[in-house]
Amino acid sequence: MLRGETYHLEIIPTQIHVKDTLTPGELNRSYDYCLELFGKHAKSFSFASRYLEPDQRRSIAALYGFCRLADDFVDEVQLEPDQIDTEIGVLGEIVTRLSHGEIFDHPIFHAFGDTMTKYRIPVQYFYELLEGVRMDVHRQEIQTQEELNLYCFRVASTVGLSMCHIWRAIHPETLQRAADLGIAMQQTNILRDIAEDYDKGRIYIPLETRKRFRIRKEDFEAREITPNFRQLLKYEIANARANYASAEIGIRDLPPAAAFTVKVASRVYGNILNAIEKMDYQVFKKRAYVPKWKKFLIAFQCRREYLRDLRQLVMNP
DSSP, X not given: OOTTSOOOSOOOGGGOOBOSOOOHHHHHHHHHHHHHHHHHHOHHHHHHGGGSOHHHHHHHHXXXXXXXXXHHHHHTOOOOHHHHHHHHHHHHHHHHHHHTTOOBSSHHHHHHHHHHHHTTOOHHHHHHHHHHHHHXXXXXXXXXXXXXXXXXXXXXXXXXXXXXXXXXXXXXXXXXXXXXXXXXXXXXXXXXXXXXXXXXXXXXXXXXHHHHTTOOHHHHHHTOOOHHHHHHHHHHHHHHHHHHHHHHHHHTTSOHHHHHHHHHHHHHHHHHHHHHHHTTTOTTTSOOOOOHHHHHHXXXXXXXXXXXXXXXXXXXX
């Protein structure tokens, strides 16, 4: 299943087998496969990554491929929850074995395993990611902000932390800022997708926060933004923006091309919050989005900053 072939969402770990050898040609084709997947399903981020060195860009595509594979267990794989639990466990075992240099017969695993070992990405990040997937599978009600932060860390921050290793930017404070950005972006996803998630039986806003603003499940069922609901959304948007602001400081620690990539992604996502405000918080009536012209404007502004940083780097090596 390589370039030009259909990407099947239902990749079952128990059906993936060990492979004895991997030729350089097979590895290159596997990276091409991940790049194709990256460009097709993560258009904005793929666009933002165009200034990265080719090896870094394709490694991020491999990382995306694995994360997409893991995430698809929630909505795409037609298995019972206990079976999914088993498959997630097997996927964790595969990750462990990939980190030790073993090879598994699927293009995503070829490229992802090579990326993980080449950049020494801690395997713990991917265990955490899989636990986040498991939280989604069992769909238990989130009780507290701390529990929500843990969920956001697992499903989003772990990806940013992994990318920091690809960019060799692993100072502890830089990693903390990357974690903040992951939480902010996942918070944005949650606010944008309130209606869609509720239709799937999920409410990600913590119970303690809903109680604070006197919001009940019936308010979600009614699909109406009451004054209390509006105040809750304002509160959650402020929380997300605080995390974006913290993350922005850490972006300065990244190499210029990496900083450009992250700035574009961060600012596009941040503008989703603006869109929610502009539509008077009516998240049940339509889905907030950033129009293409706005994305290009953000990219243009970030490009100016990228060129400025590049000049400074040349003048002060």
